[in-house]
Amino acid sequence: MSAALRTARVFALVVGAGALGGIALPVLVAGRLPAGGPALGPRSVALTLQAAPQPTAEPVSAAELRAIGLLRRAAVAGRDSAYSGTQYVTSWSASGTSSVIVDLQHLPGHGVLARLSGAHQTPTVDDPGAADLDPRALALLEQHYALSVSTLLSQCAGRPAQVVEARQRGGSRVAGRFWVDRANGLLLRRELYDSAGRTVRAAAFVDVDMSVPRPWAGPSRGGGNGQGTSLGADDLADLLHNGWQAPGRLAGGLELLDARTHDGVLHLSYTDGLFALSVFSQPGRLDPESVKGWQAVRLAGRPAWARPGLSQRVVWSGGGWVHTAVADAPDSVVSAAVAAFAAAPRESLRHRIGRGLDRMGSWVDPTS
Amino acid sequence: MSARDGHLGDLAAALVDGALDGDTRDHALAHVAGCPRCWSDLDEQRQVKDRLRRLAEPDVPHALGRRLADIAAAATLDTAAANPAAGRPGPIPSRRVDRAGRPATGPRGSRPAPRRRRHRRRLAGGVSALAVGVAVVVVALGPGRDQGPAVSPAVVRYSVEHAQSTGGFPGADPAAGAVMTVSTER
Numbered sequence: 001m002s003a004a005l006r007t008a009r010v011f012a013l014v015v016g017a018g019a020l021g022g023i024a025l026p027v028l029v030a031g032r033l034p035a036g037g038p039a040l041g042p043r044s045v046a047l048t049l050q051a052a053p054q055p056t057a058e059p060v061s062a063a064e065l066r067a068i069g070l071l072r073r074a075a076v077a078g079r080d081s082a083y084s085g086t087q088y089v090t091s092w093s094a095s096g097t098s099s100v101i102v103d104l105q106h107l108p109g110h111g112v113l114a115r116l117s118g119a120h121q122t123p124t125v126d127d128p129g130a131a132d133l134d135p136r137a138l139a140l141l142e143q144h145y146a147l148s149v150s151t152l153l154s155q156c157a158g159r160p161a162q163v164v165e166a167r168q169r170g171g172s173r174v175a176g177r178f179w180v181d182r183a184n185g186l187l188l189r190r191e192l193y194d195s196a197g198r199t200v201r202a203a204a205f206v207d208v209d210m211s212v213p214r215p216w217a218g219p220s221r222g223g224g225n226g227q228g229t230s231l232g233a234d235d236l237a238d239l240l241h242n243g244w245q246a247p248g249r250l251a252g253g254l255e256l257l258d259a260r261t262h263d264g265v266l267h268l269s270y271t272d273g274l275f276a277l278s279v280f281s282q283p284g285r286l287d288p289e290s291v292k293g294w295q296a297v298r299l300a301g302r303p304a305w306a307r308p309g310l311s312q313r314v315v316w317s318g319g320g321w322v323h324t325a326v327a328d329a330p331d332s333v334v335s336a337a338v339a340a341f342a343a344a345p346r347e348s349l350r351h352r353i354g355r356g357l358d359r360m361g362s363w364v365d366p367t368s
Numbered sequence: 369m370s371a372r373d374g375h376l377g378d379l380a381a382a383l384v385d386g387a388l389d390g391d392t393r394d395h396a397l398a399h400v401a402g403c404p405r406c407w408s409d410l411d412e413q414r415q416v417k418d419r420l421r422r423l424a425e426p427d428v429p430h431a432l433g434r435r436l437a438d439i440a441a442a443a444t445l446d447t448a449a450a451n452p453a454a455g456r457p458g459p460i461p462s463r464r465v466d467r468a469g470r471p472a473t474g475p476r477g478s479r480p481a482p483r484r485r486r487h488r489r490r491l492a493g494g495v496s497a498l499a500v501g502v503a504v505v506v507v508a509l510g511p512g513r514d515q516g517p518a519v520s521p522a523v524v525r526y527s528v529e530h531a532q533s534t535g536g537f538p539g540a541d542p543a544a545g546a547v548m549t550v551s552t553e554r
Contacts, residue, residue: 104547206394310547328534
């Protein structure tokens, strides 16, 4: 073999290996799974959003059917009965505690009117349709929790109540309790607990009147408007293709139930039927001024900013995205969300190579 | 409230312990929501209880844990150095070996044949080029300096939208949207 031929072979080998490295890496990078759970491709997201409620892992017993019946009754009563009263709502989290007392009035067909107790503020009315029980969320509740009706007699706001308990399937831990008015089915009190049994959220009527409906003092529609455009599976798949993130499931069992956009922000709703968490994602970098006064924390190994409230609020950013979680859930669930959204968003191979070529071009073109 | 001055008093501890029954608990929590003094007491009690709970759990300091892990790793390396075959399967012998088990390409310690040297050089060249290609792509496709516009999340609006979108969940309050709206307007 001549020296020229050997040199040509070596050159071909070197160039070929370099090209192979150049092709292999972006493929590996583009196919990388984000931390916190398997990434969903467009097809799997489509399945997540369109799926009918999953059947429960275990057969539903008569006791569970009775508990489910009580929850359904509570939802119907919340929508169809007139009531007024005073309710407190308290939530606890690692970042702090928050509590309010609210005067509520509900009139079927009008909605819920709320005003902070003792405050001279304009009451806010909310959409009456929001009181409907979401069948998909109810199915998730049945899937993740064993429901039962406690045999103990209980009272709330001086009214006899039946107590529905939700226990994690495969364990005995009570994760939530609901006090349902024995006479008319209204939900009088509810409490949610974390894995250590600590209350993370409690709301109850301290007094309630269902006898004579008060005249409607509204409406003055508040923040009930503008929840954005609901996304179908195809819309969401397009967003994912362009680098947005939407894990179908979070650690802890919360599943993606709804996706919508509003003013360029993607709003994803997760629940396991009991705990709920929303993630709002938008492209950009976090303006430090916007989290001034917030508590700096580390969640899932990442810096984040937290603020207590009736719902936990956590903001974090990275990879050109800013995420905000709003949660009625234990701290562990919020950490799981941060972990799932902390990984760099998946970007299509075409986009990544195009961006890389642009950057390389900018190095040789001083005007760019 | 049971305390004489109209505040929670000793009930704060019972409330944190979950020792109050339903209606008493509701009235206590409702009182706390409008009373900064009892609010502070309750928060303090809860923090104390959390600290006590953490004390009950053995917690190895991070630095100590790392030193212990280093010692374990060093011990493993020492063992491996003293007995390379320990703990792992032996190498699969080459087909062509001499009586001592060495590859039968020449006497021990001798330089590889010129043809093998060429192969090794090509292999080294290929691996180097592969590494260069990978490095080029890493630089080219790495995160850009521009991470987009500065964003201020509309957290109040998000909180209300969250409450409204989850109002129909079994674990949520049907009036959550209205409650969140008035509470965020404070």
